[in-house]
Amino acid sequence: xxxxxxxxAPVSSLxxxxxxxxxxxxxxxxxxxxxLATEVLFFGGALTVYAVxxxxxxxxxxxxxxxxxxxxxxxxxxxxxxxxxxxxIAVWSARRNGPRSTRMLVGSLAMTALLGSVFLAIxxxxxxxxxxxxLFPGPAFRFPGAHARPAxxxxxxxxxxxxxxxxxxxxxxxxxxxxxxxxxRGRYDLEYHGPVEITGLYWHFVDVVxxxxxPLLYLxxxxx
Amino acid sequence: xSAESYxxxxxxxxxxxxxxDHKRIAxxxxxxxTLFFFLGSAFAVAIRLELxxxxxxxxxxxxxxxxxxxxxxxxxxxxxxxxxxxxxxxxLVPMMIGARDLAFPRLNLxxxxxxxxxxxxxxxxxxxGGVDTGWTFYTPFSTTYSNGAVVTTxxxxxxxxFSSILTGLNFIxxxxxxxxPGLGWYRLPLFIWAHYATSLMMVLGTPVIAMTLLLVxxxxxxxxxxxxxxxxxxxxxxxxLFWFYSHPAxxxxxxxxxxxxxxxxxxxxxxxxxxxRFVAWASIAIAVLGFFVWGHHMFVSxxxxxxxxxxxxxxxxVAVPSAIKVFNWTATLYRGxxxxxxxxxxxxxxxxxxxxGGLTGLFLSALGLxxxxxxxxxVVAHFHYIMVGGTIMAFLGGLHYWWPKISGxxxxxxxxxxxxLVIFVGFNLTFFPQFLLGYLGMPRRYHAYPPELxxxxxxxxxxxxxxxxxxxxxxxxxxxSMRYGARVAANPWGASGLEWTTPSPPPTCNFETxxxxxxDPYTYSSEEAQVVG
Numbered sequence: 001x002x003x004x005x006x007x008x009a010p011v012s013s014l015x016x017x018x019x020x021x022x023x024x025x026x027x028x029x030x031x032x033x034x035x036l037a038t039e040v041l042f043f044g045g046a047l048t049v050y051a052v053x054x055x056x057x058x059x060x061x062x063x064x065x066x067x068x069x070x071x072x073x074x075x076x077x078x079x080x081x082x083x084x085x086x087x088x089i090a091v092w093s094a095r096r097n098g099p100r101s102t103r104m105l106v107g108s109l110a111m112t113a114l115l116g117s118v119f120l121a122i123x124x125x126x127x128x129x130x131x132x133x134x135l136f137p138g139p140a141f142r143f144p145g146a147h148a149r150p151a152x153x154x155x156x157x158x159x160x161x162x163x164x165x166x167x168x169x170x171x172x173x174x175x176x177x178x179x180x181x182x183x184x185r186g187r188y189d190l191e192y193h194g195p196v197e198i199t200g201l202y203w204h205f206v207d208v209v210x211x212x213x214x215p216l217l218y219l220x221x222x223x224x
Numbered sequence: 225x226s227a228e229s230y231x232x233x234x235x236x237x238x239x240x241x242x243x244x245d246h247k248r249i250a251x252x253x254x255x256x257x258t259l260f261f262f263l264g265s266a267f268a269v270a271i272r273l274e275l276x277x278x279x280x281x282x283x284x285x286x287x288x289x290x291x292x293x294x295x296x297x298x299x300x301x302x303x304x305x306x307x308x309x310x311x312x313x314x315x316l317v318p319m320m321i322g323a324r325d326l327a328f329p330r331l332n333l334x335x336x337x338x339x340x341x342x343x344x345x346x347x348x349x350x351x352x353g354g355v356d357t358g359w360t361f362y363t364p365f366s367t368t369y370s371n372g373a374v375v376t377t378x379x380x381x382x383x384x385x386f387s388s389i390l391t392g393l394n395f396i397x398x399x400x401x402x403x404x405p406g407l408g409w410y411r412l413p414l415f416i417w418a419h420y421a422t423s424l425m426m427v428l429g430t431p432v433i434a435m436t437l438l439l440v441x442x443x444x445x446x447x448x449x450x451x452x453x454x455x456x457x458x459x460x461x462x463x464x465l466f467w468f469y470s471h472p473a474x475x476x477x478x479x480x481x482x483x484x485x486x487x488x489x490x491x492x493x494x495x496x497x498x499x500x501r502f503v504a505w506a507s508i509a510i511a512v513l514g515f516f517v518w519g520h521h522m523f524v525s526x527x528x529x530x531x532x533x534x535x536x537x538x539x540x541x542v543a544v545p546s547a548i549k550v551f552n553w554t555a556t557l558y559r560g561x562x563x564x565x566x567x568x569x570x571x572x573x574x575x576x577x578x579x580x581g582g583l584t585g586l587f588l589s590a591l592g593l594x595x596x597x598x599x600x601x602x603v604v605a606h607f608h609y610i611m612v613g614g615t616i617m618a619f620l621g622g623l624h625y626w627w628p629k630i631s632g633x634x635x636x637x638x639x640x641x642x643x644x645l646v647i648f649v650g651f652n653l654t655f656f657p658q659f660l661l662g663y664l665g666m667p668r669r670y671h672a673y674p675p676e677l678x679x680x681x682x683x684x685x686x687x688x689x690x691x692x693x694x695x696x697x698x699x700x701x702x703x704x705s706m707r708y709g710a711r712v713a714a715n716p717w718g719a720s721g722l723e724w725t726t727p728s729p730p731p732t733c734n735f736e737t738x739x740x741x742x743x744d745p746y747t748y749s750s751e752e753a754q755v756v757g
Contacts (some may be wrong), residue, residue: 017325017402019738027327034393038431045435045465049450052461096529138447149449149456156448160439 013192025194032198036205043209045163050157053150060150062221064143067135068158071216072126076119077210083115084207087176091200094183094193104188105141105196109180112203116173123166130155158217165213168206173201229632229729232251242432244329245732249531250334250630258699260343267295272654272685280672284297288671289356289374291410294314297360298350301381302343304615305473308480309391309426310339312622313419315630317395317729320413320738321406327397335390341557342384343502349376358669358755360470363462367443377443385430385437388476392426395419404722405742410504413721413745414497417504421511423474425479429515429717433469436462439541463525467518475514478578479507480608481618482549485571488621489553491719492568493560499552506545523594532591539589546582550575565717570608570621573648577613581606584659599669600660608655620647627702628716632729633709639701647694653687 018024054061090108093101134142135155143151179199182188188196228310230247240248270291274282274722283291318325326332349355355372357365366374399420403412439450440462449455451462490497497503518525519535562568579742584606597603628634649684657680668678673681715724722739723730 012271015329016733017323017327017329023401024543030400031393033399034396034427038389038393038427041428042431042435045432045468046439048465049461052458053456056458064683091397136567137449153456156450157441158443160448160450167344 001050011102021191028194028198028203032201036201039205039209043161043212045160047155047216049211050145050161053153053157054220057153058148058221060147061146061154063145063216064154065220065222067133067220069126070130070218070222072122073214076077076122077214079115079119079122080210083112084182085118085202086111087113087200087203091196094188094196095190097190098169102183102188105188106180106184109176109183109196111175113173115178116169116176120169121172130151147193153223154181159211163210163216168209170205172199172206176203229727229730230732231632231729233462233732234714242333244325244333245731246314246318246326246329246332247630247730247734249332249336253306253310253314253339256336256340256343257303257307261570264295264298264303267291267298267694268688269692270645271295272688274671275681276674276685278673278675278678278681281672285551285671286356286371291357292494292669293355293358293748294374297346297355297377298358299472300477301384302339302346302635303612304477305388306339306391307619308334308484308615308622309422309476310387310624312479312484312619312682313391313395313422313633315557315624316396316415316469316723317419318402318694319403319726319734320416320721321399322401322722322733322735322741323398324706324733324738326394327402328394331390332394334519335387335394335735337738338390339384339387342382342387344380345383346377346380349373351378359435361440361458361461362466363440363443364453367440368454370586375441378444382434382437382441386436386616388426389430391690392423392430395423396427397422399617401557404466404739404741410501411741411743411745412504414486414500414507415481415483416708417507418479421477421507422479423713424508424511425476425514429469429472429476431533432465433473435470436465443701460522460525460527463522463641464518467521468515470512470516470519472511473535474607474610479510480508481574481578481615484550484618484622484625485553485574485646487617487719487721488571488625489568490624490746490748491717492565492571493559493562494718494748495556496744496749497552498555498558499548500744500746502548503552506548507528509545510542513538513545520582520589520594523591524598536589543582543586546578550579551580563639566619566635566637566644567625569641569644569648570624572618573644573651574614574617574621577609577617577651580614581609586608599667600662601658601666601668604668605655605658605662608658610656613651617647620644620678623698625717626723627705628712629710629723629726629728629730630703631706633705633714634699634710634716635705635709636701639697643694643697643701646690646697650687650690650692650694654684654691657681657687658684720745 014021014024018027058204088114090105093104094106130136134140136159137152137156141152141155142146176199177193183196230245240252243249270283271288272742274280274288274291276282280288292533314326345412353371353373355371355374355377357370357371361378363375397691399412399416400611439448440543442448443450443452449457451457451459453459483523517539519531520539523532523536531630553571584602588597588606624635661677661680661684664677664680666673714727716728717724721736722741725739726734
């Protein structure tokens with residue numbers, strides 16, 4: 001605790017129960033990794049369901065997948081990968097001192113949040129098109145051809161998986177916005193930028209989830 | 225830094241409800257899990273009342289279904305899973321490793337609020353008609369046919385799961401990053417090893433039940449057909465996902481209890497633990513193996529015979545690390561100077577009852593025998609021996625052992641020993657007859673039974689009333705002791721462990737200066753044991 005004085009960071013950045021900034025940073029990074037492990041198992045539950053039904057109903061899942069718009073999915077993939085790039089730039093500039101890197105930090109965080117919002121906006125139009133086409137599972141579900149029931153399973157999983165992903169992304173946008181606002185007030189520097197780092201970890205994770213969802217839902221078995 | 229006790233300052237309800245002190249959060253949890261324990265017990269009372277007579281007279285089948293469901297839901301999700309980690313673990317993990325708090329104190333407080341929110345939603349569901357699916361929420365009954373408040377209860381349990389995840393996450397990071405200088409992994413008390421293993425299971429298992437319940441809720445509320453066989457879904461898949469968490473959950477309940485027992489046995493035998501590394505790694509082994517045995521709940525659900533054989537063999541395997549622990553505790557007693565104080569009585573109770581519970585678990589992992597006793601009272605007796613005979617015994621033993629540290633007061637030893645004895649007798653009278661009932665073929669979850677089974681059922685109900693009295697006595701005297709109990713010194717048991725180097729009760733910051741650890745965790749054999757009367 002006495003070591004807090006050695007650090008150049010404002011004393012308020014060091015919580016009372018840590019000995020030094022290094023310990024605090026290591027703890028929050030490990031905490032985020034453990035949380036991401038939890039998230040892997042969370043999505044893993046639903047992906048297991050997907051894997052089982054894909055094996056049981058391969059033809060129906062291909063037919064259902066054909067009704068998704070692969071161009072929209074691809075555009076969204078590019079948007080999200082772009083947001084990971086801006087997030088990486090944010091983390092890079094957070095590790096540097098000086099007004100120029102602070103401007104860069106704030107700018108790249110704002111860009112990240114913006115790209116995340118673009119993804120959600122595109123996703124919303126995609127959802128409304130699916131609803132209009134009667135592809136939302138439940139009593140109103142309509143699917144041409146012989147595979148109506150397994151196709152409904154496909155769309156149940158589609159909405160659960162992409163919905164949870166969108167929820168994670170929305171939370172991420174909120175967190176990035178808060179971090180950006182704090183960065184604009186000069187809260188982060190070389191010594192103390194843990195929140196930027198762990199927000200980055202979270203953001204990249206949400207991105208990676210989509211990197212799995214896009215091929216599983218839009219591409220596998222397409223045209224079959 | 226003030227040396228005033230964490231209980232004394234700061235004052236006021238607000239300071240308690242907004243505290244980030246791990247010790248105060250432990251007290252908040254102690255109050256809430258105790259409330260739910262007595263709520264769950266009330267349902268058990270109603271169940272045992274109904275089963276006094278063979279005819280289904282006191283309640284009808286529908287009500288009875290709600291009673292055992294809510295007994296299970298409340299006891300498992302709101303008492304047994306959180307009890308030891310959130311009360312004793314919260315209080316002791318930082319103290320045992322020489323830290324001022326958990327790594328994320330605000331997250332710790334948040335986890336209590338999340339628990340309260342989830343518990344309140346489930347309470348709301350209980351008041352509004354309850355739920356009748358059994359705590360297992362099997363589909364398609366839960367998603368399609370049940371008349372109960374499945375969605376509300378599911379949401380309540382879903383939310384409470386995050387409290388569990390946050391606690392586990394906090395413990396893992398704390399144990400990795402907050403240990404005092406010199407405190408290597410093999411110098412950690414076994415309580416810490418057990419909580420580390422438990423936290424791994426909480427963090428990796430709970431998200432799966434969260435997703436599963438979410439799918440059930442979505443299916444019931446939005447009309448999706450994920451587990452509905454009428455629409456191409458697979459109800460067995462639900463069982464796989466459910467038990468992938470819920471079998472590890474059994475170890476989430478019992479592993480922290482084992483950690484408590486390791487501390488009690490050494491402290492009251494005045495001997496170092498026998499085979500420290502074996503006991504430590506047995507915790508990790510149980511956590512790992514515990515994830516690969518879920519299929520033994522589904523021997524008669526229609527999974528393939530090969531899956532059944534593999535799950536059977538793996539289930540036998542879990543017995544190995546569990547047995548290592550029991551053998552090592554027993555070997556620790558050998559030539560120790562054993563004192564029969566209350567915590568030790570509970571530890572003895574645990575070792576005996578857990579052994580019975582564990583051995584009958586082997587009966588159930590045997591494929592052929594399981595077909596005979598599946599879904600009978602044999603299973604009910606088996607898991608109550610683990611959960612009540614194991615977890616609750618250890619919880620009470622630990623609560624008594626650390627009570628002087630938590631409250632700064634000593635409890636009345638005579639009453640405490642008496643109630644430990646009452647609980648032991650009441651427990652066995654309640655649950656041993658259920659092994660016989662199950663073997664004779666009485667199925668679980670029915671409110672009526674053939675008249676020839678009445679004698680054993682009356683014994684069980686009589687035992688339950690004794691058990692209930694046994695649980696009420698500590699409630700009274702522990703409260704009493706906070707005001708009237710004698711004040712105690714820092715280390716009333718002459719026990720080893722960093723928590724005993726602090727005043728009783730400890731100051732908010734735990735340690736005035738960070739301790740430096742220079743020796744192994746159990747130091748009983750190296751120094752003259754001081755038995756304090």
